[in-house]
Amino acid sequence: MARYIILYTLLFLTACQPGRVSPDRQTDTSPVLFPDYTDVTFPCNIVAPNFLITEEGEAFYTEIGSEGQVFFSQKSRNADVRIPAEKWKVLTTATAGKEFYIRICVRQEGKWIQYKDIRNTISTESVDPYLVYRLLYPGYELWNEMGIYQRDLTSYEVTPIIENKSAKSECMNCHTFCRNNSETMMLHIRGKAGGTVISRNGNVEKVNIKKEGMNNGGTYAAWHPEGRYIAYSVNEIQQFFHSTGKKPIEVSDLESDLIVWDCETNQMITDSLIYGPEWMETFPAWSLDGKTLYFCRSKAITQQTPLDSIYYDLYKISFDAQNRVFGKPECVYNASALHKSISFPRVSPDGNYLMFTCSDYGNFSIWHPESELYLLNLQNGNIRNMQEVNSDNVESFHTWSSTGKWFVFSSKRIDGFWAHPFIAFFDPKTGIAGKPFMVPQKDPEFYKTFTKTFNLPELIINPITENEHSLKLIRNKLLSSSPD
Template sequence: MRKVIFYILISWWLVACNSSVISPEMVDECPPIYPDYVGVTIPATIAPMNFSCLDGEYERVDVTVTGGKSGEVHVNDKIVLFPQDEWQSLLKENQGDSLMFTVCIKKEGKWKQYRPFPMYVSSYPIDYGVVYRKIAPGFEVYSKMGIYERDLSTFEERPLLENTMVPGMCLNCHAFNKTNPDHMSIHIRGQHGATLMQIEGECELLDTKADSILSACVYPYWHPSGKYIAYSVNNTRQSFHAVKDERVEVLDLASDVVVYHPETHELLLSPLLQKKEVFETFPVFSSDGRKLYFCSAEAKPIPEAYKEIRYNLCSIDFNPEHGTFGDRVDTLIHAAAMKKSISFPRPSYDGKYIMYTLSDYGNFSIWHKEADLWLLNLQDGTKRPIEEVNSEDTESFHNWSSNSRWFVFSSRRGDGLYTRLYLACIDEDGRVSKPFLLPQENPWEYYDRSIYSYNVPEFTNMPVELERRKVERGIVSDKRIQVKVRQ
């Protein structure tokens, strides 16, 4: 028996010696890791920032993470997977400080130790989760897609709705009120089309198509009071480019902006937002609810002049007490004069900024390689590209956290094909941190194998409550509440 125990101990010792870092070669450069997490700023509740090493074939990787205040986590394995509990404790202990990562890689029996790199743990909290649509490639018919919720503190992802529930269903345009899922809108296209609206647990399926508007309501944005929700109505077409670097174009042949009042099931219209000679789209309310921002372009013939359609950022006053609009439209940014076009304006909830996407033309920038994120300062009117997060590929849809200290955005920077989600921090003075890719348990394997694009990310401050089977029955029943236009 003693001999058995002796041999077991010897075996453990040999394995330990084989995996221990012994006399490493010092390399004066950061380790080649995926994702690039070197120097990023993270919230103190984020899931473990696991990464993969891209140093070719290797036998083992050793990572020590040391807290600037206290604590340490050590991993020695083939892949870098930090234990959830130890990781969360380390972040909590070092909130407002930093972590230092020391990475060693063993190749051909020899260790190399790379230059340590920092990761900063922000004092700003982040919301519970992110809701997004994941969609597989497909243009002619609706491919596999769904609306999913991700807990940002773990790797847990759960479906809210998937188009496999009802054949031919397309899911898009989900929105919450200032990250609160108690006010939710989701648009459903297909044979059983509807707008799903849930307010404080009460769920309705709406028919938002009326005789005096162009289409059903899309591109939603809630009024901060929760009493209204703005939509655009669009006559949209899809076309395909014949040139190598341009794939798909989504065009509006016509578009207007409306506001819906859930309490009365009425659409509120303004003649200033219903002009045939103007395309209006992507409406959003200001943080105080007294302005409605939107994108506006001079209508031009399609498809002949589609590259000449450029959207400006405009606003109109809104009176939430009476549900009425102002008597003039103001232009905040005349992008067309710069031969540029604005899409996806998103005001920060603290009233300081509007983040928007700037591209060369059109309003559907998700396939525009030149599309970048910009920031308008509402206090002094200055605007700037967010160079800290922009890349050489597409930056597109984006949203703010409830405290306006974090934002999430979609980018094609990884491979030029699929949109992935990135998060970044912005402090009170407008300084923006280096963005980081949404963490996954095994990131290289996950993203390399995934055929899904992420889009329309929305923060949520608590889990979404949605009765999937009840919604499914409602969708296939074709029972809808018909909205009406306020006269």
């Protein structure tokens, strides 16, 4: 019966298409779309990728189809193409694992010109349906206007999780999840009313990740895969401003160390090998089995150290969760020998790969146009530049999906100013990624007019809003002045 329903739907959609355009001439040139949805592999559960035809013209015809079936067509004087949800759903169901085409005709001086068909693919693999990110202005003046939001990738729905207009204008620093699951998560807010809120096993608790005698509290975090421990770097951060040059704003650690927080005992675990004045350690990331902690490490600096001489290498240290003890640090990738610097190590869910950001110096890669994504094969030690996803501008923060078949990252490739979220397919068998695409928006011109930067994008399998009681507790804890 289901087969007949799908067949009827296809016949209905095809029958309702407006008359096709008969082109006066054809060109081998591909049309330019914004966002650039060409040669892309889409998840089968992604919302419709609306787009703008940027070619000049008096009228526009768009046809989307596959193997002789037309799923959507539109003739309009408007270059704005918005695909109805029900038609996109039929397309993704019918073409999963296959290619589909986008055919564009533009009328110029009364003549219809047909451009070369655009080809995209619908994957049989779905992406984690929710994206959590921080929105803020890219400068430093308006840090008190930011928030953490949840986007449903199967629709265009955006839900505020916490905004600092309700958080006494404090700086919302970080959010992170255990194995892409919102049931085990952490949110942190700086300032007098700030603190760290940990939600796990149905309980929500506010803790102070800064003990007596510590100069700094927990900053960048990573959940141990078992969900009991959180690794933190404790950082003292400073901004620097330049009147000239390509990098008007620079950010650097003045000092940083590593700790591990035990969520069951509210105790801190560390070791002099990763906590002390000789080195700066930051950006922790756990291995799949939780027995190894990866991190970035640089020699300690002084106020006189030139910023462009600070290099971070990739390190690892063993961790015995049962006895709560560390081994000895080992250098995994000596990037400093190449005058390069590493940030944001992330281990894939299958434990076979580690993705990181590489820049010329420092570890705040979001301010470095040269920063790019690299991939370390943990099975054979090979490291390569992920040229298939990088651009000529910033590629920075990134996280894997729960399956390891997708990853999301922040990039400033559109204008060099605002960071936007991009998703790319990843083949674990080959270690090769597909062409990245911008997270679709209802308004195709959204990214041309939206004046905030997308920061710290993380994919999750279930919404934070699924448990309204827990979400209310999280918000109340963040807004309270008490650590308990």
